[in-house]
Amino acid sequence: MKLERVEIVHVAIPLVSPFRTSFGTMTTKDTFLLHIVTDTAEGWSEFAADPEPLYCPEFVAGAEIVLRDFLLPRVAALPVLGTAHLAPAMAKIKGHELAKAALGTAVLDAELRSYGMSLATYLGAVRERVPAGVSVGIHPTLGELLDAVEGYLAEGYVRIKLKIEPGWDLEPVRAVRERFGAELPLQVDANTAYTLADAEHLRRLDEFGLLLIEEPLDENNLHAHARLQQRISTPVCLDESLHNARDTASAIAMDACRVVNVKPARVGGYLEARRVHDVAHAHGVPVWCGGMLETGIGRAPNLALAALPGFTLPGDTSASSRYFAEDITEPFVLVDGHLPVPRKPGIGVEPLPEPLRRFTRHRRDLYV
Numbered sequence: 001m002k003l004e005r006v007e008i009v010h011v012a013i014p015l016v017s018p019f020r021t022s023f024g025t026m027t028t029k030d031t032f033l034l035h036i037v038t039d040t041a042e043g044w045s046e047f048a049a050d051p052e053p054l055y056c057p058e059f060v061a062g063a064e065i066v067l068r069d070f071l072l073p074r075v076a077a078l079p080v081l082g083t084a085h086l087a088p089a090m091a092k093i094k095g096h097e098l099a100k101a102a103l104g105t106a107v108l109d110a111e112l113r114s115y116g117m118s119l120a121t122y123l124g125a126v127r128e129r130v131p132a133g134v135s136v137g138i139h140p141t142l143g144e145l146l147d148a149v150e151g152y153l154a155e156g157y158v159r160i161k162l163k164i165e166p167g168w169d170l171e172p173v174r175a176v177r178e179r180f181g182a183e184l185p186l187q188v189d190a191n192t193a194y195t196l197a198d199a200e201h202l203r204r205l206d207e208f209g210l211l212l213i214e215e216p217l218d219e220n221n222l223h224a225h226a227r228l229q230q231r232i233s234t235p236v237c238l239d240e241s242l243h244n245a246r247d248t249a250s251a252i253a254m255d256a257c258r259v260v261n262v263k264p265a266r267v268g269g270y271l272e273a274r275r276v277h278d279v280a281h282a283h284g285v286p287v288w289c290g291g292m293l294e295t296g297i298g299r300a301p302n303l304a305l306a307a308l309p310g311f312t313l314p315g316d317t318s319a320s321s322r323y324f325a326e327d328i329t330e331p332f333v334l335v336d337g338h339l340p341v342p343r344k345p346g347i348g349v350e351p352l353p354e355p356l357r358r359f360t361r362h363r364r365d366l367y368v
């Protein structure tokens with residue numbers, strides 16, 4: 001393949017309801033798509049983070065600069081444009097995994113389309129549909145939380161994840177357990193909101209039989225997560241702390257991580273995400289596919305990844321309607337608590353021209 005053009009398409013899609021986490025409240029999915037044109041096929045991808053660096057250090061405006069000034073010049077200079085060649089070409093740039101993932105996924109999409117191969121086939125998917133969990137934000141009252149959970153269960157979601165923070169943890173978990181029973185697959189995500197000083201408090205979550213507690217302590221602090229795991233029985237799951245397969249191997253070796261939230265964008269793309277899956281699977285550590293409120297452009301490839309053998313826990317791969325009244329692709333619709341694995345070439349979806357036009361804020365060439 002030969003790179004001919006790369007376009008950045010900034011989109012802003014309103015959320016159906018505010019999504020509050022321990023680090024802020026989102027009301028719009030405000031990010032960009034990459035559209036690449038090569039001599040043999042086109043490719044699409046989505047940048048997974050937001051305008052502010054609150055979940056991780058990367059953010060929309062910064063990623064555009066990193067792509068335009070540092071990643072694209074190196075990739076465009078490659079004698080052969082192919083997914084396998086990208087990581088070595090981008091490796092000299094430190095960090096910026098989400099920006100690298102956006103470029104790498106667009107190239108992978110184009111490459112697979114040129115071969116007529118689906119991402120699911122390429123990655124080694126073994127399922128045609130995957131069970132869908134749902135992430136539930138922090139609500140103003142317990143009553144509103146219980147109503148939200150009731151609604152998601154009625155839609156068929158098979159697992160509930162509750163966002164927690166100091167002051168909103170034991171009570172919402174207890175309320176959900178009391179209302180929906182001990183058998184409901186239930187987990188929590190703190191997004192780094194606690195410290196080791198909270199260990200005794202977090203140990204009180206052990207009575208609720210949670211599947212896991214996600215990223216309770218500050219990111220990249222594997223030692224503290226390992227010490228916390230010695231004091232609580234709820235399995236610690238890492239998210240923000242794992243940037244690649246190497247981190248995953250270290251975290252498992254230190255017993256800092258008994259479950260892995262695999263987010264392809266966070267680890268630099270789908271090839272590294274498969275490596276993370278392979279490392280965890282080899283150690284008997286279950287993985288599940290995390291989410292970043294993706295549009296269908298990011299949701300489709302996540303579903304392909306979630307169909308790999310080691311993804312034994314439901315992910316945050318919800319239906320498009322979880323966040324959007326209208327998606328920029330054909331919507332992903334829950335059927336019996338599952339979503340279909342895309343099987344068309346590449347990521348298997350393209351933006352729908354009309355919704356894309358309506359939700360586009362601006363688009364420009366990053367490379368011609």
Ligand SMILES: CSCC[C@@H](NC(=O)CCC(=O)O)C(=O)O
Pocket residue numbers: 019021026055134135189191239290291292293294316317318
């Ligand atoms: C704005 S919160 C984004 C990161 C968060 N993602 C989710 O909670 C799932 C979001 C989704 O359903 O895509 C996480 O830390 O796991």
Ligand SMILES: [Mg+2]
Pocket residue numbers: 189191214215239240261290
């Ligand atoms: Mg998380």
